[in-house]
Amino acid sequence: MGLKDNKADTGRKRKYLVSRRIDRIFLELYKVYAFHVRFFKEVFVPPYEFKEVIRQCYEVGVRSLPLISLTGFIIGIVFTNQSRPSLAEFGATSWLPSLVSIAIVRALAPLVTAIIAAGRVGSNIGAELGSMRVTEQIDAMEVSATNPFNFLVVTRVLATTFMVPVLAMYTIFVALMGAYLNVSQNELTSFTTYITQVFDAITFLDIFSSIIKTFIFGFTIGMVGSYKGYNSSKGTEGVGKAANSSVVTAMFLVFIEELLALQVINLFRAM
Amino acid sequence: MKKINPNINRENKVIEIRGLRKAFDDFEVLKGVDLDLYQGENLVVLGRSGTGKSVLIKIISGLLSPDEGMVRVLGKEVDKLKPKELDLLRLKVGFSFQNSALYDSMTVYENLEFPLIRHAKEMGRAERDKVIHFVLEAVGLLQTINQMPSELSGGQRKRIGIARTLILKPKIMLYDEPTAGLDPITSIEINALINDVQARFNTSAIIITHDLTCARSVGDRMVMLLDGQFQRQGSFEEVFNTDDERVKMFYDYNFVN
Numbered sequence: 408m409g410l411k412d413n414k415a416d417t418g419r420k421r422k423y424l425v426s427r428r429i430d431r432i433f434l435e436l437y438k439v440y441a442f443h444v445r446f447f448k449e450v451f452v453p454p455y456e457f458k459e460v461i462r463q464c465y466e467v468g469v470r471s472l473p474l475i476s477l478t479g480f481i482i483g484i485v486f487t488n489q490s491r492p493s494l495a496e497f498g499a500t501s502w503l504p505s506l507v508s509i510a511i512v513r514a515l516a517p518l519v520t521a522i523i524a525a526g527r528v529g530s531n532i533g534a535e536l537g538s539m540r541v542t543e544q545i546d547a548m549e550v551s552a553t554n555p556f557n558f559l560v561v562t563r564v565l566a567t568t569f570m571v572p573v574l575a576m577y578t579i580f581v582a583l584m585g586a587y588l589n590v591s592q593n594e595l596t597s598f599t600t601y602i603t604q605v606f607d608a609i610t611f612l613d614i615f616s617s618i619i620k621t622f623i624f625g626f627t628i629g630m631v632g633s634y635k636g637y638n639s640s641k642g643t644e645g646v647g648k649a650a651n652s653s654v655v656t657a658m659f660l661v662f663i664e665e666l667l668a669l670q671v672i673n674l675f676r677a678m
Numbered sequence: 679m680k681k682i683n684p685n686i687n688r689e690n691k692v693i694e695i696r697g698l699r700k701a702f703d704d705f706e707v708l709k710g711v712d713l714d715l716y717q718g719e720n721l722v723v724l725g726r727s728g729t730g731k732s733v734l735i736k737i738i739s740g741l742l743s744p745d746e747g748m749v750r751v752l753g754k755e756v757d758k759l760k761p762k763e764l765d766l767l768r769l770k771v772g773f774s775f776q777n778s779a780l781y782d783s784m785t786v787y788e789n790l791e792f793p794l795i796r797h798a799k800e801m802g803r804a805e806r807d808k809v810i811h812f813v814l815e816a817v818g819l820l821q822t823i824n825q826m827p828s829e830l831s832g833g834q835r836k837r838i839g840i841a842r843t844l845i846l847k848p849k850i851m852l853y854d855e856p857t858a859g860l861d862p863i864t865s866i867e868i869n870a871l872i873n874d875v876q877a878r879f880n881t882s883a884i885i886i887t888h889d890l891t892c893a894r895s896v897g898d899r900m901v902m903l904l905d906g907q908f909q910r911q912g913s914f915e916e917v918f919n920t921d922d923e924r925v926k927m928f929y930d931y932n933f934v935n
Contacts, residue, residue: 454796539781547779550739551793551846552765 442634446564449557456562463566467528471574474523479578482519483585486510491593500594504601505608507586512579512613518665520575521624524567525657529632532563533653536636537646545637560637564629571625572618579617616672623668624661631657679914682898683876687717691750692850692882693738698747700733707733709906710747715850720876720883722893724917724928725903731886732776734903735852738884739773740764752849769797772843772881776855778835780827786838787823790814793846813841816878817871833864840871844879851875851883857892869895890914890929902928 423430487507494500536559539545548555583605590596596604632653639649693715700708707730715721725731736742737749740756749756754767780789790810794801801809814820817837827835836856843851856872857865869892875881876896885896893900893914900917902910904924910917918929 542777542782543775543779544781546736546741547773547775547781547842549741550768550771550773551797551843552768553793553796 438638439634442637443630445556446561446630449554450561450565452557454554454557456558459558459562460565463562464570466531467524467563467566468570468573471524471527471570472577474527475520475574475578476581478519478523479516479581480585482515482578483507483511483582483587484589486515486582487586487589501596503590503594504586504596504604507590508583508605508608509613511582511586512609512617514665516578516582517575517617517621517624518661520571520578520621521628521661522658524571524574524625525628525631525654525661528567529628529653529657530650532567532629532632533636533639534646534650536560536563536633537639537649538636540637540639541642541646556637560633563633564626567629567632568622568625571628572621575617575621575624612672612675616668616675620665620668623664627660627664628657631660679894683718683720685718685880686898690717691715692717692752693884694748694750695738696748698734698737698749699745700730700737700742701745707906708737708744711903711906711908713901713908715882715884717882718876718880720872720885720896720898722885722887722897722900723903724888724890724893724900726888726928729903730906731903732854735773735854735884735886739768739771739852769846770849772840772846772848772851774836774840774843774851774853774856776858778827778839780830780835780838780842782827784827785823786814786819786825786827786830789827789838790842790845793842797846809845813845814838816844816874817841831864833860833867836860836864836868837871840875844875847879849881851881853883853885853887855887855889856885857887857889862891865889865892866895868892872896888928 424433487503490503490506490510491500494502494506536545539559545555545559548558587596587598587601590601591598635649635653635656639645691714693713695711695713698708698711698713699706707728711734713721713734723731723734733742737744738751738756740759743757751767752770754763756764756767759767780786781792784792787810790813791806794806794809798806798809810823811820814823817840819834819837819841822830822834822838827838830838840851840853840856851872853872856868860868872883872885873896876883883896885892887893897914900911900914901908902917902925904910904922910920910922910925918925920926
């Protein structure tokens with residue numbers, strides 16, 4: 408394909424492969440690809456910013472605990488309450504612990520954790536890095552021969568990748584406790600019976616697939632937030648856009664990944 | 679008016695630029711720029727906003743790459759260096775940003791410690807403390823050591839930004855609009871600091887500004903960027919002794935209106 412000439416307002420000619428807009432789409436796709444390649448290159452290359460990774464894990468994990476606790480607990484109660492009438496029609500309310508545990512472990516807890524992390528952590532990363540880009544703090548790191556990608560991006564992506572699964576496991580625990588509160592009040596089920604029924608219903612594959620899924624969710628949230636923030640355009644508007652599109656894109660990708668993961672897990676279940 | 683630094687070594691070019699061109703989308707900001715900076719010299723780059731002054735020093739520091747032309751810093755062509763070589767060169771080139779670019783999640787001490795931890799690994803905690811205290815004293819802000827950037831005034835932030843670049847003992851300083859947004863008294867203090875840095879640390883510097891008081895106070899030589907090229911250069915008088923309306927307007931705005 409020949410190069411098209413576009414005359415610049417200065418009289419200089421700029422060349423585009425197809426057109427300015429289409430070239431930009433391909434350029435953006437290439438930038439996303441290059442961002443991922445750079446991450447996987449730099450994650451193994453010293454210097455390792457352990458202290459910053461720990462700090463980010465604290466930011467992502469510990470600081471999300473209050474919100475995750477509250478949300479998880481409420482989800483457990485609400486889901487149990489909403490499921491009861493349907494099971495009651497068949498006189499099967501004794502199956503509630505099994506139903507609740509399957510729903511929470513397989514889908515609800517990983518998804519809810521990822522969505523909360525995308526909203527709280529993803530937007531924070533997008534806004535923080537965007538603001539650092541706008542105020543030239545990233546440039547300042549670069550000109551002082553410090554690798555800003557390593558210090559800012561790698562640390563945050565590692566933190567979300569490892570903390571989202573931990574948070575998801577915690578959400579499972581809290582949601583199951585919420586569900587127990589509801590079940591024990593209505594069905595007068597003992598804690599031992601409840602726990603036995605919960606663990607009878609779920610398999611190793613359920614737990615394992617949830618952990619793997621949440622690693623992927625965490626990685627996605629970290630990468631999207633970092634990419635949007637790190638490449639945000641100049642100005643305060645750019646910071647807002649970076650924060651907003653971090654959340655929207657991360658949530659969208661999390662749902663797509665959930666759908667794909669479901670297909671893969673079903674293949675394993677069929678084996 | 680500043681006295682020209684007698685220690686300028688005209689035999690030694692620390693920065694050499696030839697035929698530099700840079701465009702953003704369809705707009706070409708630099709159209710074949712030639713420039714030399716000599717050892718020990720403070721060179722002021724004047725020009726209107728948006729004429730590519732900041733782009734020039736970002737190319738020198740390797741933050742942007744040129745479309746065409748050669749940029750040689752301390753004998754090395756910047757755009758041909760490998761990342762590690764570029765990092766080594768950057769340790770010798772300090773960059774003071776227009777908005778200071780202090781890391782706002784860190785205290786003043788941590789801002790200054792940040793480059794030392796990464797590039798002076800042999801230094802112990804005590805030695806780092808000593809160096810940090812030294813540069814803070816040099817910029818007259820030792821009392822701010824435990825403050826956050828948000829607690830500092832614009833002038834103080836500028837000074838801390840300069841201190842952070844000085845901590846790695848650069849040979850070249852690049853100042854991007856050092857007096858922009860500052861009151862006249864603070865601007866005078868910053869100008870004095872730039873001259874003090876030149877004298878105490880024996881640095882060469884490029885100072886980007888459109889503040890002619892700053893230019894006259896710190897510059898050994900000036901160049902004026904007009905239409906993407908350096909069309910005027912020399913001493914302050916040589917640059918402004920012209921019938922060119924654009925240059926006259928620049929002067930009149932600073933000293934008449």
